[in-house]
Amino acid sequence: xxxxxxxxxxxxxxxxxxxxxxSASIRRRSNxxxxxxxxxxxxxxxxxxxxxAVGQEFLSVLSDRDFPYRSIRMLAxxxxxxxxxxxxxxxxxxxxxxxxxxxxxxxxxxxxxxSISKEFGPAAVDSGSIVIDNSSAFxxxxxxxxxxxEVNPDAMSHIKLRSGKGALIANPNCSTIICLMAATPLHRxxxxxxxxxxxxxxxxxxxxxxxxxxxxxxxxxxxxxQPTCNIFKQQYAFNLFSHNAPVLSNGYNEEEMKLxxxxxxxxxxxxxxxxxxxxxxxxxxxxxxxxxxxxxxxLDEDMARDILKKAAGVVVIDDRSxxxxxxxxxxxNKDDVAVGRIRRDLSxxxxxxxDIFVCGDQIRKGAALNAIQIAELLL
Amino acid sequence: xxxxxxxxxxxxxxxxxxxxxxSASIRRRSNxxxxxxxxxxxxxxxxxxxxxAVGQEFLSVLSDRDFPYRSIRMLAxxxxxxxxxxxxxxxxxxxxxxxxxxxxxxxxxxxxxxSISKEFGPAAVDSGSIVIDNSSAFxxxxxxxxxxxEVNPDAMSHIKLRSGKGALIANPNCSTIICLMAATPLHRxxxxxxxxxxxxxxxxxxxxxxxxxxxxxxxxxxxxxQPTCNIFKQQYAFNLFSHNAPVLSNGYNEEEMKLxxxxxxxxxxxxxxxxxxxxxxxxxxxxxxxxxxxxxxxLDEDMARDILKKAAGVVVIDDRSxxxxxxxxxxxNKDDVAVGRIRRDLSxxxxxxxDIFVCGDQIRKGAALNAIQIAELLL
Numbered sequence: 001x002x003x004x005x006x007x008x009x010x011x012x013x014x015x016x017x018x019x020x021x022x023s024a025s026i027r028r029r030s031n032x033x034x035x036x037x038x039x040x041x042x043x044x045x046x047x048x049x050x051x052x053a054v055g056q057e058f059l060s061v062l063s064d065r066d067f068p069y070r071s072i073r074m075l076a077x078x079x080x081x082x083x084x085x086x087x088x089x090x091x092x093x094x095x096x097x098x099x100x101x102x103x104x105x106x107x108x109x110x111x112x113x114x115s116i117s118k119e120f121g122p123a124a125v126d127s128g129s130i131v132i133d134n135s136s137a138f139x140x141x142x143x144x145x146x147x148x149x150e151v152n153p154d155a156m157s158h159i160k161l162r163s164g165k166g167a168l169i170a171n172p173n174c175s176t177i178i179c180l181m182a183a184t185p186l187h188r189x190x191x192x193x194x195x196x197x198x199x200x201x202x203x204x205x206x207x208x209x210x211x212x213x214x215x216x217x218x219x220x221x222x223x224x225x226q227p228t229c230n231i232f233k234q235q236y237a238f239n240l241f242s243h244n245a246p247v248l249s250n251g252y253n254e255e256e257m258k259l260x261x262x263x264x265x266x267x268x269x270x271x272x273x274x275x276x277x278x279x280x281x282x283x284x285x286x287x288x289x290x291x292x293x294x295x296x297x298x299l300d301e302d303m304a305r306d307i308l309k310k311a312a313g314v315v316v317i318d319d320r321s322x323x324x325x326x327x328x329x330x331x332x333n334k335d336d337v338a339v340g341r342i343r344r345d346l347s348x349x350x351x352x353x354x355d356i357f358v359c360g361d362q363i364r365k366g367a368a369l370n371a372i373q374i375a376e377l378l379l
Numbered sequence: 380x381x382x383x384x385x386x387x388x389x390x391x392x393x394x395x396x397x398x399x400x401x402s403a404s405i406r407r408r409s410n411x412x413x414x415x416x417x418x419x420x421x422x423x424x425x426x427x428x429x430x431x432a433v434g435q436e437f438l439s440v441l442s443d444r445d446f447p448y449r450s451i452r453m454l455a456x457x458x459x460x461x462x463x464x465x466x467x468x469x470x471x472x473x474x475x476x477x478x479x480x481x482x483x484x485x486x487x488x489x490x491x492x493x494s495i496s497k498e499f500g501p502a503a504v505d506s507g508s509i510v511i512d513n514s515s516a517f518x519x520x521x522x523x524x525x526x527x528x529e530v531n532p533d534a535m536s537h538i539k540l541r542s543g544k545g546a547l548i549a550n551p552n553c554s555t556i557i558c559l560m561a562a563t564p565l566h567r568x569x570x571x572x573x574x575x576x577x578x579x580x581x582x583x584x585x586x587x588x589x590x591x592x593x594x595x596x597x598x599x600x601x602x603x604x605q606p607t608c609n610i611f612k613q614q615y616a617f618n619l620f621s622h623n624a625p626v627l628s629n630g631y632n633e634e635e636m637k638l639x640x641x642x643x644x645x646x647x648x649x650x651x652x653x654x655x656x657x658x659x660x661x662x663x664x665x666x667x668x669x670x671x672x673x674x675x676x677x678l679d680e681d682m683a684r685d686i687l688k689k690a691a692g693v694v695v696i697d698d699r700s701x702x703x704x705x706x707x708x709x710x711x712n713k714d715d716v717a718v719g720r721i722r723r724d725l726s727x728x729x730x731x732x733x734d735i736f737v738c739g740d741q742i743r744k745g746a747a748l749n750a751i752q753i754a755e756l757l758l
Contacts, residue, residue: 194726198577198669238663239708247699251722273726277669281660284617290577290656320626329618343630347573347652355656
């Protein structure tokens with residue numbers, strides 16, 4: 001896995017506040033790029049929801065990682081069909097997503113919401129495509145692997161490209177991916193019995209329009225105006241609120257239950273105890289999580305730091321003397337999940353507990369990058 | 380205790396983003412007010428650090444609560460000495476804080492930082508004043524009561540006004556006050572064994588200049604400029620970071636250790652286990668806290684909700700069907716601490732655990748209001 005180096009200095013704006021790249025920015029990027037991953041022996045790809053925040057990031061990541069492909073089909077809703085898109089020096093016409101869109105497609109990357117996945121995912125599988133789905137539609141289905149490549153690649157080892165058989169693979173929820181990227185290397189060393197997670201989630205999880213609304217609201221508030229509330233029902237600028245996902249009868253919202261249930265499935269451990277409180281904070285595109293861990297066997301903080309430093313896809317930022325720890329801004333547009341504030345939990349006996357603080361780019365490792373890494377496992 | 384009613388609708392700006400009132404706003408407020416708490420039989424008061432965010436809020440709260448006083452002395456650093464200040468229709472000249480500033484003062488309200496408290500607090504006590512100190516200077520001294528009036532008023536019951544003897548009373552840290560306002564009513568019903576806290580702290584905790592910097596940075600970032608970092612060493616706008624308090628050798632920062640140690644002292648329970656992760660978020664003046672509780676005996680969520688609804692200084696905002704829970708904006712400039720997301724913790728057996736989410740105005744209940752309530756206990 002090729003990770004971007006952490007620069008450890010500020011990379012303020014507009015770079016870090018950039019919304020998902022639009023077609024124009026992709027065109028600009030490809031003109032500057034000498035990369036060309038168009039290869040006759042690569043798989044044929046379809047991107048479903050190509051105009052969305054994650055869809056656009058799929059393209060960026062494919063390009064950044066020189067993912068080999070024979071052809072690529074750009075799919076979106078009827079509204080976007082017919083529009084032009086330039087990617088890696090080649091012009092594409094966005095096509096309307098239909099049930100027969102997947103003829104001849106080896107890998108279909110879906111990020112257009114759960115209902116689109118439910119309607120078109122099975123059709124793609126029937127066409128022989130391997131669907132990598134970023135929605136929650138199939139994540140908890142028993143036969144669908146739920147994969148973080150650094151964590152549980154074996155869960156999808158039975159799925160082979162060009163076997164003539166289609167398949168579904170689910171991308172976990174962003175909060176789960178970011179949490180488990182940090183918790184799993186520790187869990188492998190000393191089993192995690194219980195995890196208490198509080199999240200600090202960015203606007204990007206609710207899509208490009210939510211990021212735009214946060215920016216608009218912030219401008220309005222600074223001008224003394226009433227903030228526009230279209231995506232969220234309340235003021236987001238200079239505020240925070242409990243995650244907007246529906247609240248279930250047990251009092252948890254769906255976002256929190258994803259952390260609870262997906263962790264069990266990914267770790268293949270129905271006994272792991274997880275609780276989560278998911279909060280949206282006025283940050284653009286990277287999530288932060290405060291994670292309290294309880295281990296079966298002792299794991300001291302020095303050992304934990306060493307384990308995390310060696311973990312793939314993880315960078316440790318844990319400088320106590322200069323008070324330098326992970327921030328959402330510092331991981332924005334980066335591949336690695338950053339971990340810091342690694343310390344023995346004073347509220348647990350001996351070395352049975354640790355507190356850590358984790359940040360990861362929600363659009364990248366929390367969505368598009370993880371999906372492309374799943375696709376790489378198929379090559 | 381007279382609490383402001385929660386309106387439950389948006390009260391956007393500039394009201395909610397107002398920085399600590401300056402002299403001009405105090406003047407305006409007093410002209411509109413018919414209140415006049417100047418009373419011959421009231422105590423004589425000194426406000427130390429009257430030009431700061433909390434100092435200004437001391438005045439607002441004294442006025443809002445009709446706190447009776449015979450006289451009031453406005454004290455600040457040499458820099459502000461000589462400036463005029465109008466309060467409740469009366470003009471005052473700000474005086475330079477000196478060791479002899481406390482002659483004839485019954486109650487001295489301090490909020491000018493720990494070093495000022497350390498230097499001038501003992502002098503005030505020697506003059507026979509009862510010092511209510513908002514700094515951390517004396518909080519952990521064994522003989523100094525650390526008081527939240529709704530929680531442990533008895534800790535200061537031996538201190539009497541006009542006894543001829545001065546005394547020190549410490550105001551707890553803002554995060555501790557806000558957390559314990561919600562946790563204590565539950566703790567009284569079923570002893571809390573362990574508490575895992577993650578905070579979402581506002582700019583106001585670092586003073587009025589920090590609030591101004593957050594606003595300035597936000598404007599700069601929206602204009603594509605490099606953000607000004609004077610108060611904090613990193614970008615705060617559209618970002619969040621581990622609390623700026625110094626990090627100790629155990630990996631906790633001082634803010635976190637305040638929650639750990641002050642809880643033990645206020646609850647008079649050296650066995651209560653507390654861990655905390657303190658994070659600054661780009662919010663103006665109210666803190667939020669995600670609190671995971673472990674109880675000795677079962678406490679179900681319905682009982683917990685009932686207990687909190689009846690608790691003084693607490694309001695329950697816990698509407699699952701409309702996804703309406705406490706937010707920093709909704710508690711800004713309010714007296715009550717708001718609690719919501721009250722639910723059985725799925726990661727603990729039976730009803731031994733609860734998750735809650737708490738919001739409170741950092742300047743008001745987290746500082747000035749709590750101090751004035753302590754002063755009210757002396758009347």
